[in-house]
Amino acid sequence: MSFIAIVYCFLLLIAWTIGIARYSRLSAAFKILSWSFPVVFLCNIISPFWVDRFGNNAPILHVESLTDYVFFSATFYYLLKSKTTKKIVLISMVIVALFVVINAIYWQGFYKKFPTNVYFLTQPLLAIFSLLLFKEMLMYPLKINPVKQSAFWYNTAILFYATTMFFYLGLSNYFPEHNLHDHFFYYFWYLIFYVFDILLAVAILTDNQKTTLENA
Amino acid sequence: MPDESIRTLILATAILFAGISGFIIYFVVLYRNRQLKNKQEQAALQAAFQQELLRTQIEMQDQTLNYISGEIHDNITQVLSFVKLSLAMPKNAGESEKQLKIKESRELISQVITDLRDLSKSLSYDHITSLGLSKTIEIEVERINKSRLIDMSFILDGTPHSLGSQPELVLFRIFQEAVNNVLKHSGAKHFVARLQYQPDLFNLTLEDDGAGFSTDLQGDKNGSGLKNIINRAALIGGAATISSSPGKGCSIVVTFNPFKQQFYSDGPAHQNRFS
Numbered sequence: 001m002s003f004i005a006i007v008y009c010f011l012l013l014i015a016w017t018i019g020i021a022r023y024s025r026l027s028a029a030f031k032i033l034s035w036s037f038p039v040v041f042l043c044n045i046i047s048p049f050w051v052d053r054f055g056n057n058a059p060i061l062h063v064e065s066l067t068d069y070v071f072f073s074a075t076f077y078y079l080l081k082s083k084t085t086k087k088i089v090l091i092s093m094v095i096v097a098l099f100v101v102i103n104a105i106y107w108q109g110f111y112k113k114f115p116t117n118v119y120f121l122t123q124p125l126l127a128i129f130s131l132l133l134f135k136e137m138l139m140y141p142l143k144i145n146p147v148k149q150s151a152f153w154y155n156t157a158i159l160f161y162a163t164t165m166f167f168y169l170g171l172s173n174y175f176p177e178h179n180l181h182d183h184f185f186y187y188f189w190y191l192i193f194y195v196f197d198i199l200l201a202v203a204i205l206t207d208n209q210k211t212t213l214e215n216a
Numbered sequence: 217m218p219d220e221s222i223r224t225l226i227l228a229t230a231i232l233f234a235g236i237s238g239f240i241i242y243f244v245v246l247y248r249n250r251q252l253k254n255k256q257e258q259a260a261l262q263a264a265f266q267q268e269l270l271r272t273q274i275e276m277q278d279q280t281l282n283y284i285s286g287e288i289h290d291n292i293t294q295v296l297s298f299v300k301l302s303l304a305m306p307k308n309a310g311e312s313e314k315q316l317k318i319k320e321s322r323e324l325i326s327q328v329i330t331d332l333r334d335l336s337k338s339l340s341y342d343h344i345t346s347l348g349l350s351k352t353i354e355i356e357v358e359r360i361n362k363s364r365l366i367d368m369s370f371i372l373d374g375t376p377h378s379l380g381s382q383p384e385l386v387l388f389r390i391f392q393e394a395v396n397n398v399l400k401h402s403g404a405k406h407f408v409a410r411l412q413y414q415p416d417l418f419n420l421t422l423e424d425d426g427a428g429f430s431t432d433l434q435g436d437k438n439g440s441g442l443k444n445i446i447n448r449a450a451l452i453g454g455a456a457t458i459s460s461s462p463g464k465g466c467s468i469v470v471t472f473n474p475f476k477q478q479f480y481s482d483g484p485a486h487q488n489r490f491s
Contacts, residue, residue, distance in 0.1 A: 134243055138250055146247045156240055167232055171225065184222070188229075 001048045004190050011194065012041040015201040022204060029078035030150055030207040033200065036071035040064065059110055065118040066100045069093070069126070072158060076129045079151050081136055085129075092125055119169055127162035130155050150207030157199030164192045268451055269382060272389045279392060284335055292328055299324050334359065349384040350376040350411050353391055357409060365399055367406050374413030379474050383452040387420055387470065390445050390456070394422040394468050397441045402426025404465065420470040428460045445470070 001009075019026070019034025026034065043064045047057040070093060077089045096118070103117045104110040133155050137146070146152045168188060299321045309317075344352045350372055357370040379387070391409065398404050404426030412419040442458055445468060449456035454472035 138243075138247060141247055141250045141254055143251065143255075146244050159239070160236055163232065163236060167229070184225075 004187070005044065005048075008190055008193060008197075009041060009044050011197050011201075012037050012044065015197055015204065016041065018201055019204050022207070025209060026204065026207050027078070027150075027209040029075045030154075030204055032078065033071060033075045033154070034204055036068070037197075037200075039067050039071070043067075054111070056112070058108075058112055058114060062100065062104050062108075062110055062115045062118070065115045065122065066097060069096050069118075069122045072126055073129065075154065076126075076133065076158075079133055079154070080129070081140065082132075085132055089129065096122055096125070116169055119165060123162040123166040123169070126158050127166070130159040130162065134159075148206055150203045153199055153203035153206060157196055157203060160199065161192065161196040168192060265451060268448070269385070272386060272448070276385075276389060276392070279396075287331065287335055291331055295324050295328050295331075299328075344384050344388050345381045348376055348378065349387055350413075352388055353409055353411065356391070356395075360395065366404060369406070369408045371408065371410040372413075373411065376411070376413050379418055379472065383454075383472060383474070386448050386452045387454075387472065390448055390468075390470055391420065391422065393441050393445055393448075398424045398426060398466075402428070402466065416473060418472045418474065420468075420472070422468040422470075423465065425465040428462050428464045428466055430462060431458060431460055 016034065016037035019030075019037060023031060023034065043060050047060050050057045050060055073089050073093050073096075077086055080086055080089065099121055100115070100118050103115060108115050108117055133151065137149075137151060137155070142149060168185075171185075302317050302321050302324075347355070354370050354372075357368045360366065360368050378384070395407070398407055402424050404424035406425050408421070408423045410419075410421040410423075412421070445458070446456045449470050449472070452472060454470055457469045457471075458466065459469075460466035
């Protein structure tokens with residue numbers, strides 16, 4: 001396991017610890033989100049061993065692409081107010097789950113390929129949910145500063161993650177075709193996740209069910 | 217060539233990050249502006265509420281003064297004049313006649329004292345706070361019944377509890393407005409005031425058997441009074457429903473949920489909301 005990957009796992013542990021320490025004060029949305037850290041942590045720990053044994057970590061990434069989406073969209077489900085959007089979020093979870101299975105069977109083999117198709121579907125969806133939540137936040141502003149609101153940090157994290165990941169995936173074809181530096185890819189990937197998880201940790205740190213209710 | 221591609225890539229990445237950062241900064245600025253606008257709107261609403269409340273208090277004082285003036289002129293002055301005349305007995309009146317006149321005068325003065333005591337209760341709207349809405353309405357019903365202008369009934373369902381001094385003041389004013397409308401315009405013989413207290417809901421129902429009116433034609437004589445009732449109910453976060461048709465009397469139902477009061481309303485229910 002590389003140093004950069006160890007630092008990333010350490011970051012996930014910190015975020016998870018914050019989630020556990022503040023669990024009773026968290027709202028339902030962020031209680032769910034706090035459980036995404038141990039899942040991602042577990043995937044990152046298992047991944048190198050899987051690569052050593054089977055040559056790649058494609059199965060883990062297939063599973064992780066689904067769990068990530070389920071955790072993030074479930075968080076959106078609790079944060080959004082519009083009943084229609086909530087329904088769309090629930091339906092999208094079912095569709096993505098089916099798509100992950102079909103993709104793993106027919107298009108990007110479960111044991112062979114990175115599930116880019118899933119990310120091409122989930123990242124725009126997350127970006128759209130994020131923009132919808134930003135819109136709802138503007139429609140029903142709380143009395144407290146937005147930078148003290150967990151929803152703001154979560155939304156920022158998701159918008160950043162969804163757009164940069166989409167950008168990253170777009171370049172993933174361009175790089176190998178032009179024989180460009182692989183390490184750039186590697187660092188860029190971890191840069192996205194460092195920033196993303198720090199933003200999520202800030203969201204969990206700022207979330208307070210009582211404050212949100214009092215300032216509604 | 218690869219270096220050029222890397223430069224393009226770095227530029228594209230920088231543009232992407234700048235775009236996201238720009239969007240977030242724009243959102244924060246927009247959000248702060250929206251918060252400021254909301255705060256100003258709330259302050260304006262609060263000012264309007266205070267103004268309306270003051271107007272309600274002035275109206276109540278006016279009505280109270282009119283009532284006191286009428287009572288003093290029509291009742292107390294008359295009784296005292298009678299007592300004065302009664303006590304101005306001829307010198308040659310007999311002892312038993314004198315005693316009778318004195319007895320009558322004492323009874324009349326007792327009645328005046330009782331009337332004055334009732335009047336003192338109407339002198340200030342503070343008695344709504346001290347007595348509570350249901351008791352105040354009950355006293356008002358008794359007073360109107362004594363005047364024999366109309367036959368009023370008072371029905372109380374549930375256990376009365378405070379709805380907050382300002383909402384109670386506004387609800388009492390609604391009751392007064394309805395009574396005024398009935399006495400002035402409806403020609404009703406019976407009037408029912410019903411108060412229903414439930415843990416999270418309060419209903420004030422005011423019904424009469426008067427001439428009634430078409431709810432489509434409220435623009436004239438009854439219009440402003442009924443609009444006042446609807447506006448005032450909305451002011452405390454309640455809702456007023458007025459049902460009437462020609463010849464079938466009128467029914468006003470004011471529904472008020474103390475747990476869904478406007479932010480500027482007071483009252484224990486509101487204070488308890490987040491405690």
